[in-house]
Amino acid sequence: GNSVTQMEGPVTLSEEAFLTINCTYTATGYPSLFWYVQYPGEGLQLLLKATKADDKGSNKGFEATYRKETTSFHLEKGSVQVSDSAVYFCALKRGGSEKLVFGKGTKLTVNP
Amino acid sequence: EAQVTQNPRYLITVTGKKLTVTCSQNMNHEYMSWYRQDPGLGLRQIYYSMNVEVTDKGDVPEGYKVSRKEKRNFPLILESPSPNQTSLYFCASSGRTTYQETQYFGPGTRLLVL
Numbered sequence: 001g002n003s004v005t006q007m008e009g010p011v012t013l014s015e016e017a018f019l020t021i022n023c024t025y026t027a028t029g030y031p032s033l034f035w036y037v038q039y040p041g042e043g044l045q046l047l048l049k050a051t052k053a054d055d056k057g058s059n060k061g062f063e064a065t066y067r068k069e070t071t072s073f074h075l076e077k078g079s080v081q082v083s084d085s086a087v088y089f090c091a092l093k094r095g096g097s098e099k100l101v102f103g104k105g106t107k108l109t110v111n112p
Numbered sequence: 113e114a115q116v117t118q119n120p121r122y123l124i125t126v127t128g129k130k131l132t133v134t135c136s137q138n139m140n141h142e143y144m145s146w147y148r149q150d151p152g153l154g155l156r157q158i159y160y161s162m163n164v165e166v167t168d169k170g171d172v173p174e175g176y177k178v179s180r181k182e183k184r185n186f187p188l189i190l191e192s193p194s195p196n197q198t199s200l201y202f203c204a205s206s207g208r209t210t211y212q213e214t215q216y217f218g219p220g221t222r223l224l225v226l
Binding site for chain 1: 116143145147152153154155156157160162170202204206214215217218219220
């Protein structure tokens, strides 16, 4: 079946540090891949997405590249800020379906 | 402003007392869905709807019901809540014609069943 595996958290970084959150997936066909962010007390917001192999999604300084050969979609940011503290979810959606399959989430805390 | 609204945002109830969590979207989306979020488990889909009067089970449908009588509304019904349904619930919607393939999420409903 379809599944998403994220690195377990929590992750604690100092401001301006480099961030990587690993995400790998198992899916039939060619899924679309997403990163969602959940700030404290809020719902989920789409952070970035990629719909085919080698696509790079980017937003707010975050990037992730769809790697079909390694079935991965790792989230990166070169210099994190305190305001990036949140829970990050990797997710996939198979073609022809609207269903999102989520990873378990990774909590990021950035200290000043 | 495009949005998904849920009500109530917070709810404390007792075992067996029927409750309904409402969800409404203003984007004319065909697809709507309910998820629950639990620590260490991420988000799991409860039910979804592809359009009016078309609903189907997700991964964890036991103990829940839904209806889709109008395109904009997709209420979640707990006929006889139990403590294991204590969770954070999210409604989401997306449009099949939306090029962006983005699902929009509501702000969440935190439910405590005593």
